[in-house]
Amino acid sequence: MRLLREQASLYARLEHFALRQRRLVRDEDSGPLLSLLADRQRLSAELTQVARRLAPVRAEWPTYREGLSESQRAEAEGLLRDASTSLRRVIEGDEQDARLLAIRKQTVSQELRATHAVGGAISAYGAKATAAGSRRLDEST
Numbered sequence: 001m002r003l004l005r006e007q008a009s010l011y012a013r014l015e016h017f018a019l020r021q022r023r024l025v026r027d028e029d030s031g032p033l034l035s036l037l038a039d040r041q042r043l044s045a046e047l048t049q050v051a052r053r054l055a056p057v058r059a060e061w062p063t064y065r066e067g068l069s070e071s072q073r074a075e076a077e078g079l080l081r082d083a084s085t086s087l088r089r090v091i092e093g094d095e096q097d098a099r100l101l102a103i104r105k106q107t108v109s110q111e112l113r114a115t116h117a118v119g120g121a122i123s124a125y126g127a128k129a130t131a132a133g134s135r136r137l138d139e140s141t
Contacts, residue, residue, distance in 0.1 A: 001072060001079075003057070007050045008079040011086035014043055018090040025097045028104075 017040050024033040057064050065073060 001068075001076060003050060003054050004076055004079040004083075007047070007054065008083045008086075010043060010047050010050060011083040011090075014040065014047070015086040015089050017043065018093045022093050022097055025100055 017036060021033065021036055021040070024030075024036060065076070068076060
């Protein structure tokens with residue numbers, strides 16, 4: 001039961017991090033976002049360790065479940081449900097963040113192409129103006 005509680009707690013923390021991440025992505029606040037992503041990575045490592053320790057329980061869940069009292073069974077099922085719900089919310093939020101970041105990437109790419117085109121036009125105009133100025137100097141001598 002202790003591992004199930006720990007797992008549910010870690011997933012709840014992960015969900016909290018995902019909500020903070022969503023705000024930082026929306027606000028385009030990259031400094032704190034990078035720090036938060038590092039925290040999420042550490043939390044994911046903790047979840048992986050808990051999952052490894054829970055593997056034998058999962059493999060024998062029906063047998064393990066039968067050994068629990070009714071209240072323990074209800075608690076275990078609630079913890080599993082809470083962990084699953086938190087994970088689903090994290091995945092949905094991360095998918096939303098990925099879509100938003102993809103849109104921003106596309107927008108920046110379009111802006112860079114437009115800036116490059118404007119820069120090319122300015123350079124071409126400048127080259128023509130310089131050539132015309134040179135011709136005028138030749139004509140006056």
